[in-house]
Amino acid sequence: MGNSFGKLFKITTFGESHGVALGVTLEGCPAGLEIDEAKIRLEMQRRKPGQSKITTQRKEEDEIEILSGVFEGKSTGTPIGIVIRNADQKSKDYSHISDKFRPSHADYTYFEKYGIRDYRGGGRSSARETAARVAAGAIAKQLLDHYGVTVQAFVSQVGNLKLEKPYQELNLGLAEENIVRCPDPELADQMIQLIDEVRLDRDTIGGVVTCVIKNTPVGIGEPVFDRLHAELGKAMLGINAVKGFEYGSGFDGVTMRGSQHNDAFIKEGDKVKTKTNFSGGIQGGISNGEDIYFRVAFKPVATIMKDQESINEAGESITVSGKGRHDPCVVPRAVPIVEAMAALVIADNIILAKSNKL
Amino acid sequence: MGNSFGKLFKITTFGESHGVALGVTLEGCPAGLEIDEAKIRLEMQRRKPGQSKITTQRKEEDEIEILSGVFEGKSTGTPIGIVIRNADQKSKDYSHISDKFRPSHADYTYFEKYGIRDYRGGGRSSARETAARVAAGAIAKQLLDHYGVTVQAFVSQVGNLKLEKPYQELNLGLAEENIVRCPDPELADQMIQLIDEVRLDRDTIGGVVTCVIKNTPVGIGEPVFDRLHAELGKAMLGINAVKGFEYGSGFDGVTMRGSQHNDAFIKEGDKVKTKTNFSGGIQGGISNGEDIYFRVAFKPVATIMKDQESINEAGESITVSGKGRHDPCVVPRAVPIVEAMAALVIADNIILAKSNKL
């Protein structure tokens, strides 16, 4: 359990960080969609390690290979199988960590759960697994293009550096212009500097990714347990290092009165709109056509370059030494992952909604 | 879709606010569990309307009837069917709202999704549906009792009145001693007064519920998409009026450094513990045996007693008048709902974990 996401437009992933390959099977892509491999590669580039000085310096090309489900450039309705080989899985010596539990990693919990673990890197718990999601998400994005829906994420906070302007006042197109992926160029520079300081200090720092989805058709989302925002929340909380999710007015909304918070319906031309959008584009779990927007909190990643006290499988006190090449802050590389998961949720719910009426 | 929650220990609900009855089918309850109906009734009492001056004055007894799956006081392993009749579903005159879209309700989105809606109250989108979840959750709690796990929620914020103390410094047993369900008696009084003011002002206000789960076995939770906190998050975001979810360090954790945030492993007797618990009891999506704790943000409910501008199905401007008896603040009654959903998630994951090893 736990390796699949989605109901009809559904992905199942496999693969460990230091295994032979990662892979994803995407089921339920409607037939006849033009699949542009270049667009998938572009998303892989946005996620891959080593893309800038503030990300891990590990080099991995994350080359995708489509094995099925696409014929003459179009989806056939059958599952799309994709593999991404791990470039760099030589048999290194892992004996120095093979029985150690790294603090705030999944070493201990996986070991207790399964009684065995792939101790080379994080195994299945590694964020490397998200490469498979980004590949599938890139196809979801192409499906959303077909329906006119856009999904855009950006970095809105690193440590205490917080983008205070509402997203409507920002030129989101600027987010991809800098390596931290913040649409405010000035703040972006400060964020980059902060991450660089943290990196030099051999430490890590957290951040927030904001995501905006435009032009979602009205009536998307299922009632009760599978509300659209509950699916988005689950999708985000399933990304490594995420500690929180809020949409629309979010945690700030709790201080408001209903009379302020309610979004009045108005008619604009032949469209039903709302004057404000504290609802975040979702009412009763179902899209109302306004922008869907949400924020995702990422903790500082657990892999730091400092020595840390811990224990090993035998319960003995040991020291975990920081080694290797890791991200001082994950949010820049998390942006395409957030987009991928959001695109998968919206695509799935658009397809599900086809069954609502006779 | 969207009416079921859980994988093996799984509920499916039906029912509208003004229909004949609500119901829930609970599958996957292991056989041989003693089912105490009195404990289910107690939870229903905690959720029911009309229980205090700060909740809606609607009177509904929420009497449960167990139809199957329990024999001679014990679960038999077959599905437990429960119905809760709607006491008060006389054919009132709803013509004044039957074609109106109430602001920030699900009227418009359901109408667009299905082309039809039960306009008496919120229909399926009404929080009344959560009565069915509380009934099933009360059985989940009895299963957790068997495994020694406790789930306790309480109100930690109403409007700007925020409980700042960490939960470890509180006597959580005091939460049920006051009608707002806040374990700090002094703050509870202030919250009650605030809600009363809001009510007199014919308005509503938001709040936060915090939940603490103790003694979860180590190794519970699935990897990747179904991480334990992702399931908890989805469960909470599936409750009416919820706008945000955070666990462990949450949104505040984004400002921390990895070296502060990492929870060092230590050995206490024969138990593995962590010095701090910013992880919130979950690492890599899997429980590590520490307390699981999380916060859930509730917006001010949409039903206010003031007149509001809106439109109707024909797209004409109309006025929605506030009528009826509604909650000025949902968080006191949300406490047992949060507990119910949390208990369902933990119970499901305990059962799922039986399949991890040979």
Place this chain on the structure above:
Amino acid sequence: MGNSFGKLFKITTFGESHGVALGVTLEGCPAGLEIDEAKIRLEMQRRKPGQSKITTQRKEEDEIEILSGVFEGKSTGTPIGIVIRNADQKSKDYSHISDKFRPSHADYTYFEKYGIRDYRGGGRSSARETAARVAAGAIAKQLLDHYGVTVQAFVSQVGNLKLEKPYQELNLGLAEENIVRCPDPELADQMIQLIDEVRLDRDTIGGVVTCVIKNTPVGIGEPVFDRLHAELGKAMLGINAVKGFEYGSGFDGVTMRGSQHNDAFIKEGDKVKTKTNFSGGIQGGISNGEDIYFRVAFKPVATIMKDQESINEAGESITVSGKGRHDPCVVPRAVPIVEAMAALVIADNIILAKSNKL
């Protein structure tokens, strides 16, 4: 697990033969379907016990109550909850069988599986549970009406009395004209006589139900594991006492040559047809628009009125005495159950197929 059937148009049942009530939740019924309760009651009548001299003489009215999901005579898109109370569940004395394992019943297997069982009647394994399916199936039939699809089953064999004519040469409308539900009046008389003899001999006998589905849209059914006939087969094998399923040419087809068995495509007007239909209307798991037909084998039911040797929970040899009122042959009452399950499968697959194309 095991209490739900279907993917989007999906039922979940609960209830034991001697519990308070049976119930079913039908999810995924598209909104706006006119639901005629009289048609549901008609199907319940066709299945209910005591309807003729060749069925069990138990009297149960199988009155349905719709609790949700239908408003002003139409489906609303939300789950339809239905309960059927067990008329006759007084606390009889079951001590004479409470620890005995009746031969070829599920007493022993349920006891071993769950360590506990509801020993009054068959509990959850009783065919009484199928009443819930027939109620939901009656709604599926109304959905199929909307799409022009008809489902008709009939008895084609009782013991060695076998209807040899192909269904195309029969007037299927005659099936409901006699109590054994065989469309050949002469053979029907013989079947009724045979069942009566078996009944007087305090024994039971098996039979076969054939089902014909007309006007299924082309392109219904999922590839690989969920082929349309695999879903139909699973649906039939999930009915009590079923031992076999075959569709199209079935077991007889194994003796044929490919050159005989292949169904040549032809064009009739603007319709693609096949000259023969050994495929049974399904090719590669997907409907081709021809009639879908299949046969379902029912064993002689295990409850006989004779004494039988067996063992009890303690492993001691005991005698099971035949008591009560039971069916000497289940196939007449199985006809509406076969139709209900077939209707559910086709309805589900029609809805699923909406997602195939952009």
Place this chain on the structure above:
Amino acid sequence: MGNSFGKLFKITTFGESHGVALGVTLEGCPAGLEIDEAKIRLEMQRRKPGQSKITTQRKEEDEIEILSGVFEGKSTGTPIGIVIRNADQKSKDYSHISDKFRPSHADYTYFEKYGIRDYRGGGRSSARETAARVAAGAIAKQLLDHYGVTVQAFVSQVGNLKLEKPYQELNLGLAEENIVRCPDPELADQMIQLIDEVRLDRDTIGGVVTCVIKNTPVGIGEPVFDRLHAELGKAMLGINAVKGFEYGSGFDGVTMRGSQHNDAFIKEGDKVKTKTNFSGGIQGGISNGEDIYFRVAFKPVATIMKDQESINEAGESITVSGKGRHDPCVVPRAVPIVEAMAALVIADNIILAKSNKL
């Protein structure tokens, strides 16, 4: 939908006959199982084309590559990803069949369903897809080894040549000694001769595979819809060319009386046994510890070497010419496929049953 099979021990396959590769993701394999790749390769050998004169002469090595989920020779609890490259997918000229509907193939139905199809070979509907199932099934068999369960299938009928002896009187070990996989050497010779004649006649013929499962633990299988035999039936009906499934007494059982058919319980040492086994090892959908046995009917495959009349996408009459290398009778190669699917069902249900009791 339709590409996954199983609930906890679950496979998802992808791949077309003439695409880049086939693949399977196996989830839910408990951690710590020794995985012997040689045993997987052996099963692949049993299924592969070109293994004898009575199978297709196509040559394909069906080399598997395990990409994840196995570490140091053991399962880790994470999904096991396997790919099988298609050796022989050069860009041949398919223009002669690209718009033709071959009789009794899935060409027409896939085209109508998806509006597009991979016309090279059968695409996703090709039996080549079963290679992925056999790979996963080989792991299921290793899990069953761990629990002491054995699964053995054999050919029991080709055309009219039918093995009349009950399986208990046969030495099943002889099945693999001949190329048709029939445990009766004399009948095997006749079958081989018949298939050879059919092949020379450029035609095909059907057959039956029987499967026997020994030592299944008591209490395996879910009630109601997911009865163990319903899952087995669905698994078998999901194999290409299957037209029927029966277990235990099957279709012959319909002629019996209950008093003959009931299997009396007896105690043998400390084991509960039944005197006869018409139930086929399953009562009420749950295993009783006796042998599970069933029969699967395979039609003559549709690909024949003769010219056939048909139509094309434009609805014009055309001739389909038989070309290529195909199986004159599928049952010899179907034997390992039947075993694989049966092993997957039993493995899944053993794991599911862990959750029945507290």
